[in-house]
Amino acid sequence: METIVKIQDVKKVYGKKNEKKTEALKGISFEVNKGEFIGIMGASGSGKSTLLNLLSTLDNPTEGNILINQKDVSTLKGNRLADFRGKEIGFIFQDFNLLENLTAAENIAVPLSLQGVKPKIIKREVQKIAQRLSIDHILDSYPTAISGGQKQRVAAARALVTQPTILLGDEPTGALDSKSAKDLLDTMEELNREDQVSILLVTHDPLSASYCQRILFIKDGVIYQQIQRGEKNREIFYRDILSALGNLEQ
Numbered sequence: 001m002e003t004i005v006k007i008q009d010v011k012k013v014y015g016k017k018n019e020k021k022t023e024a025l026k027g028i029s030f031e032v033n034k035g036e037f038i039g040i041m042g043a044s045g046s047g048k049s050t051l052l053n054l055l056s057t058l059d060n061p062t063e064g065n066i067l068i069n070q071k072d073v074s075t076l077k078g079n080r081l082a083d084f085r086g087k088e089i090g091f092i093f094q095d096f097n098l099l100e101n102l103t104a105a106e107n108i109a110v111p112l113s114l115q116g117v118k119p120k121i122i123k124r125e126v127q128k129i130a131q132r133l134s135i136d137h138i139l140d141s142y143p144t145a146i147s148g149g150q151k152q153r154v155a156a157a158r159a160l161v162t163q164p165t166i167l168l169g170d171e172p173t174g175a176l177d178s179k180s181a182k183d184l185l186d187t188m189e190e191l192n193r194e195d196q197v198s199i200l201l202v203t204h205d206p207l208s209a210s211y212c213q214r215i216l217f218i219k220d221g222v223i224y225q226q227i228q229r230g231e232k233n234r235e236i237f238y239r240d241i242l243s244a245l246g247n248l249e250q
């Protein structure tokens with residue numbers, strides 16, 4: 001199996017010299033194989049977003065290594081890092097992060113424009129991913145004129161238009177109503193199953209987590225437990241997750 005992400009004994013301490021120190025991650029190691037759909041769960045403050053920020057190369061670990069597609073990301077700086085991030089990593093956040101003065105199509109096109117891709121190819125790729133996410137009918141709309149669920153689909157299309165190595169999501173369903181959340185999760189599951197998109201999803205929500213194949217539970221900056229869905233259906237896996245969360249609280 002092809003390993004696309006390798007996290008080796010990663011530690012993260014916040015706070016500069018003479019400031020109060022917070023040890024957010026205390027030695028995390030795991031690997032992501034191509035085509036996996038992994039969930040990260042844990043209480044508030046356990047280090048989930050910290051881990052995702054390191055994986056998305058927006059921040060550096062204090063210790064340890066992160067390899068994405070065999071590349072140690074700490075060796076990249078400036079433009080080369082931005083370029084690598086743009087090509088290899090897609091992210092979706094709770095609050096969509098769309099640019100309000102651009103249409104849906106223009107928002108989706110941003111990462112390709114930044115890479116200097118030709119307009120004709122951009123148009124084709126935007127159409128393709130919009131169709132995949134069932135948002136081709138709202139491509140000319142501005143973010144203020146579409147629903148939360150549609151906004152998150154636009155954000156997902158923007159994250160996927162570059163065909164990144166991995167899609168990272170930090171509570172992407174957090175601001176959605178339950179129907180839109182379920183629709184987005186169904187789509188993510190489909191993209192994972194049919195197009196082998198590798199996904200890492202941070203979530204508080206056991207139902208969202210039940211869509212994943214493997215779940216890592218973080219507590220106080222370390223991986224406390226892992227569970228695998230295997231051949232189980234979602235309902236049974238959901239119950240496994242609840243019971244793992246129960247154990248976590250003790």
Ligand SMILES: Nc1ncnc2c1ncn2[C@@H]1O[C@H](COP(=O)(O)OP(=O)(O)OP(=O)(O)O)[C@@H](O)[C@H]1O
Binds near residue numbers: 023024045
């Ligand atoms: N920029 C920062 N500076 C200092 N401390 C930080 C910073 N970001 C996070 N922390 C601290 O690091 C720890 C982990 O935070 P993190 O945001 O990773 O938690 P989380 O698991 O994502 O929580 P939540 O579920 O509430 O989003 C917390 O104690 C937090 O206060």
Ligand SMILES: [Mg+2]
Binds near residue numbers: 048049050
């Ligand atoms: Mg967080």
